[in-house]
Amino acid sequence: MKRIFALTLSALLLCTPFSACVKPAEEGGSAAQSVTLTIWHDKEDAVAAALQSELDKLQPEIRVVLEKKNGLTEALKMVGNDPKAAPDLYFFAHDKLGVYAEMGILTPITEFVDADTLAQFLPMTLSAATYKGELYQLPIYFETLLFMYNRANMREDQVPATTEQLYAYMEEVTGGGHYGFLEQHSNAYYSAGWIHGFGGELINADGVPQLNTEQTIRALEYHLRFARLMTGESEYATVNTLFKEGRAAATIGGPWLIPTVREAGIDLGLAPMPIVDETGLPLAPYSGVQGLHVLKVAAENPAKHEAIKAVLHQLCNTDIGVAMAAASGCAPAFAACYELDEVKNDEMVMMMHALAQSAVPMPNIPEMDVMWNVVGNMLVDINMRKVNVREAADKAQKQAENLIAAMK
Amino acid sequence: MKGKRRTLSAWFSQAPVLLIIALIVVFPIGYTAYISLTNMNVYHWFDFQIIGLGNYLKALAVFDSGFLGALLITLLWTAVNMVLQLVIAFIMASLLNIQKLKARRVYKTVLMFPWAMPGYVSILLWKNGIFNSSFGLLNQWLEKLHLAPMRWLAGDVSAFIACLVVNLWLALPFMIMIMDGALQSVDKSYYENAILDGAGWFTRSVRLTIPAIRPIIAPAVVITLFTTFKQFDVIYLLTQQVGAKTGANIHTVLTYAYENAFVTNNYGYSSAISMIIFFFLIAFVTLSNLKRKEKKA
Amino acid sequence: MRKIWERIGLIFLNLFFIAACFIALVPILYAFSVSLNAEGSILGSDFSFIPRQLTLENYRAVIMDQPVLLWLGNTLILAVVSVFISLLISVPAAYSLSRFRFKGRKQVLRFLVLLHSFPAILSMFALYKLLSPLGLINSKLGLILIYIGTMAIFGVLNLKGYFDSVPVEIEEAAAIDGAGALQTVLRILLPLAKPALIVTALMVLIFVWNEYIYAITFLTGAQNYTLAAGLYSLQATEMRGSWPLFAAAAILVSLPILIIFFLTQKHMRSGLTAGGVKG
Numbered sequence: 001m002k003r004i005f006a007l008t009l010s011a012l013l014l015c016t017p018f019s020a021c022v023k024p025a026e027e028g029g030s031a032a033q034s035v036t037l038t039i040w041h042d043k044e045d046a047v048a049a050a051l052q053s054e055l056d057k058l059q060p061e062i063r064v065v066l067e068k069k070n071g072l073t074e075a076l077k078m079v080g081n082d083p084k085a086a087p088d089l090y091f092f093a094h095d096k097l098g099v100y101a102e103m104g105i106l107t108p109i110t111e112f113v114d115a116d117t118l119a120q121f122l123p124m125t126l127s128a129a130t131y132k133g134e135l136y137q138l139p140i141y142f143e144t145l146l147f148m149y150n151r152a153n154m155r156e157d158q159v160p161a162t163t164e165q166l167y168a169y170m171e172e173v174t175g176g177g178h179y180g181f182l183e184q185h186s187n188a189y190y191s192a193g194w195i196h197g198f199g200g201e202l203i204n205a206d207g208v209p210q211l212n213t214e215q216t217i218r219a220l221e222y223h224l225r226f227a228r229l230m231t232g233e234s235e236y237a238t239v240n241t242l243f244k245e246g247r248a249a250a251t252i253g254g255p256w257l258i259p260t261v262r263e264a265g266i267d268l269g270l271a272p273m274p275i276v277d278e279t280g281l282p283l284a285p286y287s288g289v290q291g292l293h294v295l296k297v298a299a300e301n302p303a304k305h306e307a308i309k310a311v312l313h314q315l316c317n318t319d320i321g322v323a324m325a326a327a328s329g330c331a332p333a334f335a336a337c338y339e340l341d342e343v344k345n346d347e348m349v350m351m352m353h354a355l356a357q358s359a360v361p362m363p364n365i366p367e368m369d370v371m372w373n374v375v376g377n378m379l380v381d382i383n384m385r386k387v388n389v390r391e392a393a394d395k396a397q398k399q400a401e402n403l404i405a406a407m408k
Numbered sequence: 409m410k411g412k413r414r415t416l417s418a419w420f421s422q423a424p425v426l427l428i429i430a431l432i433v434v435f436p437i438g439y440t441a442y443i444s445l446t447n448m449n450v451y452h453w454f455d456f457q458i459i460g461l462g463n464y465l466k467a468l469a470v471f472d473s474g475f476l477g478a479l480l481i482t483l484l485w486t487a488v489n490m491v492l493q494l495v496i497a498f499i500m501a502s503l504l505n506i507q508k509l510k511a512r513r514v515y516k517t518v519l520m521f522p523w524a525m526p527g528y529v530s531i532l533l534w535k536n537g538i539f540n541s542s543f544g545l546l547n548q549w550l551e552k553l554h555l556a557p558m559r560w561l562a563g564d565v566s567a568f569i570a571c572l573v574v575n576l577w578l579a580l581p582f583m584i585m586i587m588d589g590a591l592q593s594v595d596k597s598y599y600e601n602a603i604l605d606g607a608g609w610f611t612r613s614v615r616l617t618i619p620a621i622r623p624i625i626a627p628a629v630v631i632t633l634f635t636t637f638k639q640f641d642v643i644y645l646l647t648q649q650v651g652a653k654t655g656a657n658i659h660t661v662l663t664y665a666y667e668n669a670f671v672t673n674n675y676g677y678s679s680a681i682s683m684i685i686f687f688f689l690i691a692f693v694t695l696s697n698l699k700r701k702e703k704k705a
Numbered sequence: 706m707r708k709i710w711e712r713i714g715l716i717f718l719n720l721f722f723i724a725a726c727f728i729a730l731v732p733i734l735y736a737f738s739v740s741l742n743a744e745g746s747i748l749g750s751d752f753s754f755i756p757r758q759l760t761l762e763n764y765r766a767v768i769m770d771q772p773v774l775l776w777l778g779n780t781l782i783l784a785v786v787s788v789f790i791s792l793l794i795s796v797p798a799a800y801s802l803s804r805f806r807f808k809g810r811k812q813v814l815r816f817l818v819l820l821h822s823f824p825a826i827l828s829m830f831a832l833y834k835l836l837s838p839l840g841l842i843n844s845k846l847g848l849i850l851i852y853i854g855t856m857a858i859f860g861v862l863n864l865k866g867y868f869d870s871v872p873v874e875i876e877e878a879a880a881i882d883g884a885g886a887l888q889t890v891l892r893i894l895l896p897l898a899k900p901a902l903i904v905t906a907l908m909v910l911i912f913v914w915n916e917y918i919y920a921i922t923f924l925t926g927a928q929n930y931t932l933a934a935g936l937y938s939l940q941a942t943e944m945r946g947s948w949p950l951f952a953a954a955a956i957l958v959s960l961p962i963l964i965i966f967f968l969t970q971k972h973m974r975s976g977l978t979a980g981g982v983k984g
Contacts, residue, residue: 620870
């Protein structure tokens with residue numbers, strides 16, 4: 001009897017999961033003539049809206065759908081060559097394009113946009129997006145870190161021109177829960193600026209880590225003096241809150257910090273990066289270039305080729321640059337934007353534009369992927385665990401080399 | 409004849425569940441095993457080929473002294489967590505079953521709150537709200553007591569304890585519910601009001617209640633054991649997140665494998681490491697099973 | 706005398722649980738306070754559980770500016786279907802594993818336990834390879850399959866553990882009384898194993914409710930999100946997002962679970978009464 005019950009029940013059950021709840025099919029192609037292109041992005045709403053309204057000008061022939069995709073980088077690895085699931089383009093920073101180019105899911109932009117048009121973009125943004133001689137991104141805007149100070153704490157004449165001046169100021173002011181200068185000292189993205197200021201780098205263009213070169217070690221040793229005058233914890237929430245509360249007189253932070261700092265009532269000043277006394281070079285943080293990438297599956301689809309071309313060309317003008325600068329506070333990649341008043345009058349954008357000369361675009365080679373964590377561990381060893389700088393650098397160099405060897 | 413029919417129908421009633429487990433759980437294991445034999449990496453992402461056991465040879469390099477340290481920490485982590493979880497949950501569940509405790513439904517519900525929130529949210533709250541050395545509640549309380557602030561997540565021991573506290577906080581609601589459900593299913597005379605009687609409670613728990621609920625809670629305990637062993641989020645998000653490392657150097661097997669293999673985007677290689685950890689756990693389970701059998705015999 | 710001791714005992718017991726509840730709630734109270742705060746940070750010196758500038762703006766913003774109802778609807782569909790099917794397929798399996806002695810039974814049990822030791826950190830890719838040819842990417846059915854499959858082992862083993870504790874004699878007595886097998890299971894076994902069914906159902910429910918990794922990877926477009934995926938997209942990071950908004954969203958997302966939990970409490974009683982049956 002029990003068996004019969006079990007049999008019937010399971011027979012019923014075998015059928016249920018497959019009849020339950022199927023999502024209705026995606027909307028069919030109703031407008032026969034128009035081409036629909038999908039762009040994945042992970043940007044804030046204002047940036048997406050600016051991009052959308054610019055691309056809506058292509059209607060009705062071309063309909064562009066912007067889809068916000070969390071976990072975009074991982075999802076692309078999975079669906080990148082699947083015509084059913086992959087987007088046609090994606091909007092993201094340039095630093096992952098080497099990975100995708102090696103995977104073979106990207107098509108160079110030069111297939112759609114000619115050299116003369118591309119020459120109108122800032123050279124830094126183009127070189128950031130070039131991997132193995134091919135340009136894989138149409139740059140829209142870029143961001144980099146800025147030196148910010150609180151005018152209530154730091155007078156105009158106290159703003160340091162050199163790192164030694166900065167150190168002297170920190171020694172003078174730091175104490176009792178107040179700090180002369182704070183940054184995320186053990187975060188690879190932030191400390192790269194110091195390493196570049198000494199002529200060092202995290203990894204060279206050939207994908208060889210440069211963590212125990214003389215320049216890098218010198219930078220790490222020098223930077224340690226500063227880190228000792230900062231908080232033990234170095235993640236963004238602590239650093240940014242102390243700056244917003246007026247307990248840190250200066251910081252190095254990204255443009256995303258500025259709206260909330262102003263909201264908190266801080267009288268914010270922006271200054272050029274201090275110059276390292278020893279080398280005469282300014283601190284040179286990484287920059288990230290945001291732009292559009294074309295997926296190979298879309299480029300190879302003859303029905304979409306022309307539409308992609310139109311979309312990319314629609315973004316080769318000052319309109320989108322100005323709109324993006326307003327939406328994101330970042331610097332447009334299209335050079336002619338800097339001749340317009342809207343942009344010229346924006347202190348922050350102009351400061352970033354000035355920094356574009358010295359800022360170092362994040363490496364876009366696949367090897368960079370393993371460096372963030374290795375360098376993070378090295379900085380923790382040096383700044384928090386009091387490990388000898390050379391030892392920590394040697395260890396990190398070896399680990400980075402091992403990981404890169406393990407990539408292949 | 410009868411035996412055969414019985415076997416057949418037993419299998420048939422399990423068919424749907426086994427089928428779906430085969431798809432969602434077994435297939436990924438098989439696929440990982442297959443990938444571990446290939447050269448699937450950034451440079452051969454879609455055009456990978458079988459290369460044999462090369463990834464396993466390479467993986468041996470990861471199983472170095474750092475891995476051994478991580479393994480020891482993982483075992484300690486699992487043991488301490490399991491003991492504390494079982495003891496605390498049993499006591500709490502027993503107390504919650506005292507009929508005279510009028511507000512117990514409210515208590516039970518409130519105690520479930522940690523489980524109702526996605527884990528990553530709670531971990532971020534603990535990290536920023538409680539343990540932060542400049543702003544966290546713990547240090548604000550210390551300050552009110554005129555004590556020096558601590559950097560909770562910086563030292564290895566204090567960070568381990570902090571992770572332990574957070575993990576207990578996250579896992580106890582489930583364990584309490586399992587114990588509570590189990591207590592509801594066994595004969596009430598085992599424990600009813602026994603606690604208020606005092607002295608007899610402990611003996612009665614050990615002699616009667618625990619043996620009675622043991623088979624009921626066993627599956628949940630075994631599953632929690634594996635989950636604790638494989639715990640990644642708590643330790644990673646509290647102490648090892650890239651860009652927000654706190655200075656503590658504690659690693660479990662999985663965070664170690666993550667930093668030393670998974671970040672390479674080398675799928676074949678990472679798969680090999682996953683398989684080795686899997687085999688290791690299977691061996692561990694089988695050995696402990698054999699030992700238990702020997703004891704019985 | 707005895708009564709007085711009992712009273713004192715109960716008072717201490719209540720104090721103990723109030724303390725335990727406080728510990729359980731501290732981080733959540735923290736989030737609650739942040740969510741009511743007009744200032745936009747998670748951190749701040751001189752924190753108090755009652756914010757100085759009280760506002761409900763963050764809750765308004767979550768409910769009005771985000772498609773929360775859509776997300777709630779998606780989540781409810783996923784949760785209800787997953788819980789229902791999970792129980793539907795786990796009960797017969799657990800029943801036969803508990804009641805029948807058949808060839809392969811022990812192997813199945815051991816196999817199910819062992820599967821749990823696989824570090825599933827890399828499973829995503831395999832599941833994509835499985836679901837994509839079936840057209841189940843970006844579909845609720847695909848996610849439901851994943852959720853059911855992930856929770857199935859726990860469901861079966863957990864239910865089997867409880868079924869084992871119900872004496873076979875009860876069923877046999879019912880059978881002698883002329884009840885059919887289906888009736889015996891539905892009328893006798895399942896009511897007796899009610900706590901187990903509730904525990905299993907809650908477990909699946911909370912898993913589906915809070916799962917975001919598969920949801921954000923396999924679903925595209927904000928209109929398809931579950932609550933957990935939507936919450937994840939509101940997460941405050943260094944570059945963007947607001948902590949108070951995120952905290953408000955996190956609390957709103959967990960509330961339904963608590964309500965369900967509170968409501969199921971009174972059903973967490975087995976049909977077995979004290980001294981009724983010998984185990």
